[in-house]
Amino acid sequence: VGHGSLLVVGTGIAAVGQITLEARRAIEGSDSVLYLSTDPLTREFIEDLNPVAVSLDGFYEAGRDRALTYAAIAQEIAREVRRATRVCAVFEGHPGVFVEASHAAIELVRAEGHRARMLPGVCALDCLAADLGFDPGPWGCQSYEATDFLLYPRPFDDTTPLVLWQIGSVGVFDVPARPDHVRRGLGALSDVLARGYGPEHRATIYEAALLGICTPRLEGVRLGDLPAAAVSSVSTLFVPPARAPELSRDMAHRLGIDLSEAARVEEEAMHLLGGEVIRGQTPAGAR
């Protein structure tokens, strides 16, 4: 049984301001810290918290497939856990959301009998919910990695918001992405989405602010115009519903819900909020 332990933490999306207290304590209290961050402020912050911190950025080689980079990073973290006692691995955003290396590292070190745990962080979807005023609870939420969404087509539902991650690298596996490959990927994505929603349906290209004092990028785009849109490695696409979901009166009856009373309460709440607020809560006035 191994004696090492691994804590995997995230720094949030906006530099420094979104790191949790427990993630901060994990960085401070570890014997070894390995981190991945492209942001100079975050790098400085981590190195100030713990001067032994070492960047993993050197693992990114131009032209190398992302999956190979992540495997090499996971191996490096596991090597460090064999060597040091308490290791902290730091990633951007939530360390378990679209971070293959973190999950792989945890599996590797657990398989060798060491302790490993992930702490949650603020991810891009959290920022999107805040900046777009979108509530994944009542509205529901479909969320896919954009390339995966195209390669493994799943039926999607145009009454529920759709979030697509990594639209800046659709079908592109090497870094940096070639611009013609990015356009080719966006073209395919535009075709598939336009078939479901129509080319006139408007989505939002979202980029959370990377500094607390900056504003996020929220750019409306017709699905048909997606191939020409400006996207980057931090772009996420939010596609609002095209129509409201249908109410099942049979189910309401079975659940004992009095629909006229529910409508009356909603009307009263709307009145209290000054008219439009409740209605505005659902995307594109969908409900």
Ligand SMILES: C[S@@+](CC[C@H](N)C(=O)[O-])C[C@H]1O[C@@H](n2cnc3c(N)ncnc32)[C@H](O)[C@@H]1O
């Ligand atoms: C490799 S994933 C990393 C996700 C990250 N671990 C998180 O917790 O959000 C990269 C993708 O996350 C999303 N993302 C990262 N930073 C973002 C930002 N500032 N604004 C919007 N989306 C972002 C984009 O879809 C981007 O292509």
